[in-house]
Amino acid sequence: xxxxxxxxxxxxxxxxxxxxxxxxxxxxxxxxxxxxxxxxxxxxxxxxxxxxxxxxxxxxxxxxxxxxxxxxxxxxxxxxxxxxxxxxxxxxxxxxxxxxxxxxxxxxxxxxxxxxxxxxxxxxxxxxxxxxxxxxxxxxxxxxxxxxxxxxxxxxxxxxxxxxxxxxxxxxxxxxxxxxxxxxxxxxxxxxxxxxxxxxxxxxxxxxxxxxxxxxxxxxxxxxxxxxxxxxxxxxxxxxxxxxxxxxxxxxxxxxxxxxxxxxxxxxxxxxxxxxxxxxxxxxxxxxxxxxxxxxxxxxxxxxxxxxxxxxxxxxxxxxxxxxxxxxxxxxxxxxxxxxxxxxxxxxxxxxxxxxxxxxxxxxxxxxxxxxxxxxxxxxxxxxxxxxxxxxxxxxxxxxxxxxxxxxxxxxxxxxxxxxxxxxxxxxxxxxxxxxxxxxxxxxxxxxxxxxxxxxxxxxxxxxxxxxxxxxxxxxxxxxxxxxxxxxxxxxxxxxxxxxxxxxxxxxxxxxxxxxxxxxxxxxxxxxxxxxxxxxxxxxxxxxxxxxxxxxxxxxxxxxxxxxxxxxxxxxxxxxxxxxxxxx
Numbered sequence: 001x002x003x004x005x006x007x008x009x010x011x012x013x014x015x016x017x018x019x020x021x022x023x024x025x026x027x028x029x030x031x032x033x034x035x036x037x038x039x040x041x042x043x044x045x046x047x048x049x050x051x052x053x054x055x056x057x058x059x060x061x062x063x064x065x066x067x068x069x070x071x072x073x074x075x076x077x078x079x080x081x082x083x084x085x086x087x088x089x090x091x092x093x094x095x096x097x098x099x100x101x102x103x104x105x106x107x108x109x110x111x112x113x114x115x116x117x118x119x120x121x122x123x124x125x126x127x128x129x130x131x132x133x134x135x136x137x138x139x140x141x142x143x144x145x146x147x148x149x150x151x152x153x154x155x156x157x158x159x160x161x162x163x164x165x166x167x168x169x170x171x172x173x174x175x176x177x178x179x180x181x182x183x184x185x186x187x188x189x190x191x192x193x194x195x196x197x198x199x200x201x202x203x204x205x206x207x208x209x210x211x212x213x214x215x216x217x218x219x220x221x222x223x224x225x226x227x228x229x230x231x232x233x234x235x236x237x238x239x240x241x242x243x244x245x246x247x248x249x250x251x252x253x254x255x256x257x258x259x260x261x262x263x264x265x266x267x268x269x270x271x272x273x274x275x276x277x278x279x280x281x282x283x284x285x286x287x288x289x290x291x292x293x294x295x296x297x298x299x300x301x302x303x304x305x306x307x308x309x310x311x312x313x314x315x316x317x318x319x320x321x322x323x324x325x326x327x328x329x330x331x332x333x334x335x336x337x338x339x340x341x342x343x344x345x346x347x348x349x350x351x352x353x354x355x356x357x358x359x360x361x362x363x364x365x366x367x368x369x370x371x372x373x374x375x376x377x378x379x380x381x382x383x384x385x386x387x388x389x390x391x392x393x394x395x396x397x398x399x400x401x402x403x404x405x406x407x408x409x410x411x412x413x414x415x416x417x418x419x420x421x422x423x424x425x426x427x428x429x430x431x432x433x434x435x436x437x438x439x440x441x442x443x444x445x446x447x448x449x450x451x452x453x454x455x456x457x458x459x460x461x462x463x464x465x466x467x468x469x470x471x472x473x474x475x476x477x478x479x480x481x482x483x484x485x486x487x488x489x490x491x492x493x494x495x496x497x498x499x500x501x502x503x504x505x506x507x508x509x510x511x512x513x514x515x516x517x518x519x520x521x522x523x524x525x526x527x528x529x530x531x532x533x534x535x536x537x538x539x540x541x542x543x544x545x546x547x548x549x550x551x552x553x554x555x556x557x558x559x560x561x562x563x564x565x566x567x568x569x570x571x572x573x574x575x576x577x578x579x580x581x582x583x584x
Contacts, residue, residue: 064182065108065116067162071188072100091188092226094195094274095150101188102145106162120146121159125384125445150192155382155445158188189383196225197278198270201373206284211252211261213286220245221373221395224272233269241266251286261286310348318342321407331413333420338362341427341486343407351411353418353499360406360486361427369398372436372474372517381445381465381526387542388442388526391471394517394551397433399478403508405560406486417496426483426508429557435517438471441545444526450535461535464526464542473517473551482508482560485578489566495583503565503580510557519548 444465522545
């Protein structure tokens, strides 16, 4: 039997296998992507993640660190971040004293674990008289903490450059903008001065006085070499008195601890924060109060005379109010009696004047108010381009002392012979003190030096600092007021034929005011910084400071008032004020 040419085998339950579509077939690509979409998306996500991580590492931004200088000067701890602030721009330290500067307070916010690299620079901002710049004597400047002892007085600039240690790969080195490592700079300025003991300026120092005694002593104008406040210690006879710049002394007043006359020693110790001190001793003495003048205390006149009655030494100077003579005895007056403003009563049966003068005060030259001290000059600019500081204001002149008023004079007698002059006028007010002149403004500092690159001027010379303003003049002291005249009462039964009496009881003029202090000239502007390389002068001279104004003027003292005069001769009564001549 013959076999068939084709045999078909059918397996029940098994689907015939399909062949994968080919991309070359019509619609094959679409069916291929559709069948493998999940795997394709997974592969694409992995590729994007890897790219982001790769390129993100290349272009990751590195934040610059923040440089900070911590400076320990004496007992002070100062932190400078970036440029120094105004109140920290000028620190004065003594030469020969170590200054400790640390960069440990510097920060790196984006990667605190990175190791920071430190680089210090100490630059003198002045030159010697021969034009050379002094050496600072530092070699190892690449460390976190720097200790330096300035040996030459002058201004210095301390620079701290802080650089992070950010790691760079090959591609970052090729394409990262600005490189990988970042840095920042902090500046600090200080001025070194040769230390010296504080300069003491003390006013109101007593020398001698009598009970009750008072004095006001002021040392507030005293200065330390670094212009910082001083510590004061006042003692009197070894006992603590005060720790203030000024001190008041009272001896013999009610309630005072010090009551007795004698010798006293006032001592002052002024010390700055570096331990430099000045010690001064001011001895003075206090006497007993002046004794009272009474009739029994007045020595008799030593001139030969046949006068039978009461007479006194010539001249007679009162130190307190007095009542002299007796109603039933003759009294011969000395040629001159000075009451010193005290009250005086004279009694006699017959008053013999000769050519006597009774005056309220001696003619002494006025002392006047104290003149104000001149203002201190302003400090010069200490750092490059810094302006000078204003000069200090002159101290005000003090008011002139008021003139004392005259006391009352009373004369009671039956008869008067001779020529009697009574000048019971007030004493003139004293002139006020002159105001102190202002201090000259400080000079501006030289501007910073230019920076020149190979092909161009990177930065021109810095602008010189402006001069400081001149200090204001102190105010003129007001004149003292004139004293009032004293009242005069003369009662006589009769006047001898050739006798006369001239009475004055006028108020005194007030004292003239002092002169106001002159304003000081402003400080000179600083020169522009030096030019180097391709950088030429730029005309950046600092301007001079404005002059200070004259201090304010003051009025003269007020005139004193005249006092009443009452003259009765027999039944004739004359009442007036200021002046009287009898008989006319």
